Each structure stands twice: as C-alpha cells, then as structure tokens.
Amino acid sequence: MEKNWTISIYNKKILKIVHIIFAASMSGSLISILVILMVKENCNIPAENIFGVDLSILKIFTWGVNYVFFALALTSFIFGLFTEWGFVKYRWIIAKWIITLSMFALTWFGLGPAINGMTSISDAGLNNSAMSGEYLNFQRSAIIFSVMETIAILLVFFVSVLKPLGARKATQRIKQKTVVLIITPLIIIGIGFAAMNAIELNKIRNLHIKSMNIGSIGDGTYNGEAKAGSYVYKVKVEVKNHRIVNIEGIDNRKSPYVSYAEGVFTKIIKQQNVDVDAITGATTTSKAFMKAVENALDK
Incomplete structure (x- = not known):
C-alpha cells in the first residue's frame, strides 16, 4: 500500500x-x-x-x-x-x-x-x-x-x-509518488536552465564600459561589434568635429528588444559618453550595444 x-x-x-x-x-x-x-x-x-x-x-x-x-x-x-x-x-x-x-x-x-x-x-x-x-x-x-x-x-x-x-468521478486515482517522480526532475531542470541563464545575463549586464574621451577621436565612420550570449551585435558610429553625431545598428537579429535597446544610441549621442544608463526592459541588449560602440571607437 x-x-x-x-x-x-x-x-x-x-x-x-x-x-x-x-x-x-x-x-x-x-x-x-x-x-x-x-x-x-x-x-x-x-x-x-x-x-x-x-x-x-x-x-x-x-x-x-x-x-x-x-x-x-x-x-x-x-x-x-x-x-x-x-x-x-x-x-x-x-x-x-x-x-x-x-x-x-x-x-x-x-x-x-x-x-x-x-x-x-x-x-x-x-x-x-x-x-x-x-x-x-x-x-x-x-x-x-x-x-x-x-x-x-x-x-x-x-x-x-x-x-x-x-x-x-475518477476511475483511477493518480498516485502521489508518480506525480513526485514526474514533476521533481522537471523542476530541477527548469531551475538549472534559469540559473545558467541568469548567470549569463548578469555577466553581460556587468560588462565594463570604458569612459572614453570623445574629443580625442578623429572624424570618420567606425564599425564595432560585441558578443552577448549567442548573438553578435554590430554598430556603425559616425564622428564629426570630434563629436558622435550618429550611431546605427547593422544587420542585428530581428527582435523588439533590439529595437528598444537601440534607444541607447540617443543617450550616447546626447551625453557624448559611451557609458550611459541602459534602456529599462532591454538592459542586456543595450549593454551589448554600448560595448560595441566602445569597441568601434577604441580602434
């Protein structure tokens, strides 16, 4: 029994x-x-x-x-x-x-x-x-x-x-032990995937972004990229009169979060600083874009 x-x-x-x-x-x-x-x-x-x-x-x-x-x-x-x-x-x-x-x-x-x-x-x-x-x-x-x-x-x-x-009116009762044996591995696997995902996201969100002297960068167009998880994010940065005047994302994955994260370009141009506050709700992707801009200008 x-x-x-x-x-x-x-x-x-x-x-x-x-x-x-x-x-x-x-x-x-x-x-x-x-x-x-x-x-x-x-x-x-x-x-x-x-x-x-x-x-x-x-x-x-x-x-x-x-x-x-x-x-x-x-x-x-x-x-x-x-x-x-x-x-x-x-x-x-x-x-x-x-x-x-x-x-x-x-x-x-x-x-x-x-x-x-x-x-x-x-x-x-x-x-x-x-x-x-x-x-x-x-x-x-x-x-x-x-x-x-x-x-x-x-x-x-x-x-x-x-x-x-x-x-x-149930003809057969589901055994408690059966439920435990089915659900427990699923919970463990789910927690494992969630933990690995959280670690990866936290690593990206804590990327160090250098404070760059934009005034020392020569005029021109610079391309840069940054890897975040399984994706590579590419940008094109235009500098004119030693100021960032335009930033564009290039051939990036199609996702609403990528579109939202591109709002960080406006912040970078407005503040003339690569290290700005990430876009709320698209923190990870906007952080990757900041790193891509840094890599472009660091050349």
Missing part, C-alpha cells in the same frame, strides 16, 4: 494563509496597474514624467504579478500534492488550474511584453511619431490584458469560495 505524504492540519492552515496573501497581493497589483494605466490614458502627463510612471508600473508588475504568480503556483502545487484536495479530484480545482494556466499565458505573452515595451520606449524617449504610435499600442494592450487578468483572478476567488461543479 502506498504511503501518502500529507501535511498536518496546522501546516495546512499556514499554507492557506500564505496562499491567500499571495492571491490578494497579485489581485491588488493588477488593479493598481489598471488604475495607473487608465489615469495615463485619460490625463495629459508631462513627457518628462512618463518614464517614471512606466517604471513604477514595471516594478509593480515584476514584484506584484510576475514573482507572486510563481509563488502562488507553488503553493497551489503543494496544496494539490500534500493535501486531500489533489489535482483533479474536484472539478472546481481543475477549473482553477485552467484559469491559472490562462493567466500565465496572458502574463507571459500579453501583459509582460506590453509593459516592458512601453517602459523601454519611454526610457529611450518618444522621439518620433512612429515610436509614439507604438507606445500607445503597447499602452492599450496593457490595459486590455490587465483587465483580462483582473477578471481571471476574481474568477479564481469565486471558484475557491463557492467550490462549484462538485467532485469528479
């Missing part, structure tokens, strides 16, 4: 409290994001303040939605594995998992990219009508997805409290 690992009643109460706190934090964060976005949509915020507002939204999303979502999923998994609720024993639990997975998709493919793109563009500066148009599209998308996610988490609360649909 298989031995079941079940947490005590006391620990189950603690787990429930933590789970509710995470759920409340996420719903509060989503509502806060939605309110700020609606205020932005209907009020004329000065251009110089837009990035500060977007950065606040990004911070709320990162800590209050993104990280909290994974914590919420973890407590849900513990509930399913180590309590009598299970994963598919009740139809309302299945409904909760479907809604939760839907929220993950909305976060990963919708709300996250919209907020990230919005913040990256405002950090680079709304310099032309094309950027302004793209920014507004991201803002409207962020509003739509935040409304959808808010409705979804309210549905989760509704299902959790009312527990509709009743028990499911």
Whole structure:
C-alpha cells in the first residue's frame, strides 16, 4: 500500500494563509496597474514624467504579478500534492488550474511584453511619431490584458469560495509518488536552465564600459561589434568635429528588444559618453550595444 505524504492540519492552515496573501497581493497589483494605466490614458502627463510612471508600473508588475504568480503556483502545487484536495479530484480545482494556466499565458505573452515595451520606449524617449504610435499600442494592450487578468483572478476567488461543479468521478486515482517522480526532475531542470541563464545575463549586464574621451577621436565612420550570449551585435558610429553625431545598428537579429535597446544610441549621442544608463526592459541588449560602440571607437 502506498504511503501518502500529507501535511498536518496546522501546516495546512499556514499554507492557506500564505496562499491567500499571495492571491490578494497579485489581485491588488493588477488593479493598481489598471488604475495607473487608465489615469495615463485619460490625463495629459508631462513627457518628462512618463518614464517614471512606466517604471513604477514595471516594478509593480515584476514584484506584484510576475514573482507572486510563481509563488502562488507553488503553493497551489503543494496544496494539490500534500493535501486531500489533489489535482483533479474536484472539478472546481481543475477549473482553477485552467484559469491559472490562462493567466500565465496572458502574463507571459500579453501583459509582460506590453509593459516592458512601453517602459523601454519611454526610457529611450518618444522621439518620433512612429515610436509614439507604438507606445500607445503597447499602452492599450496593457490595459486590455490587465483587465483580462483582473477578471481571471476574481474568477479564481469565486471558484475557491463557492467550490462549484462538485467532485469528479475518477476511475483511477493518480498516485502521489508518480506525480513526485514526474514533476521533481522537471523542476530541477527548469531551475538549472534559469540559473545558467541568469548567470549569463548578469555577466553581460556587468560588462565594463570604458569612459572614453570623445574629443580625442578623429572624424570618420567606425564599425564595432560585441558578443552577448549567442548573438553578435554590430554598430556603425559616425564622428564629426570630434563629436558622435550618429550611431546605427547593422544587420542585428530581428527582435523588439533590439529595437528598444537601440534607444541607447540617443543617450550616447546626447551625453557624448559611451557609458550611459541602459534602456529599462532591454538592459542586456543595450549593454551589448554600448560595448560595441566602445569597441568601434577604441580602434
């Protein structure tokens, strides 16, 4: 007979409290994001303040939605594995998992990219009508997805409290040991990949960028490149009257983050310094571009 690992009643109460706190934090964060976005949509915020507002939204999303979502999923998994609720024993639990997975998709493919793109563009500066148009599209998308996610988490609360649909007639029960044997390796592999990716990204973000004396560089056009991860980023830098007057990316990979990161060129030209603040939301790529500009001018 298989031995079941079940947490005590006391620990189950603690787990429930933590789970509710995470759920409340996420719903509060989503509502806060939605309110700020609606205020932005209907009020004329000065251009110089837009990035500060977007950065606040990004911070709320990162800590209050993104990280909290994974914590919420973890407590849900513990509930399913180590309590009598299970994963598919009740139809309302299945409904909760479907809604939760839907929220993950909305976060990963919708709300996250919209907020990230919005913040990256405002950090680079709304310099032309094309950027302004793209920014507004991201803002409207962020509003739509935040409304959808808010409705979804309210549905989760509704299902959790009312527990509709009743028990499911299962012909065969999923063994706890089987779930552990399947999920544990997947979790270990996922953590391993995430750790390696974080180490690589951190290495790029901490690249040393030299403070160069632009006034000592002769006029001309200089090409440079820098490797970041599996990609090589190339730039063309034009110097005139001992000033950087233009920077262009050359034959780089097609990605929205590359487009956002190119906003760092405007900062370099404005400050006449290669070591500037990276573009928020495209930190890694903009850091690689800075290194490419440094390598070009260092010739």
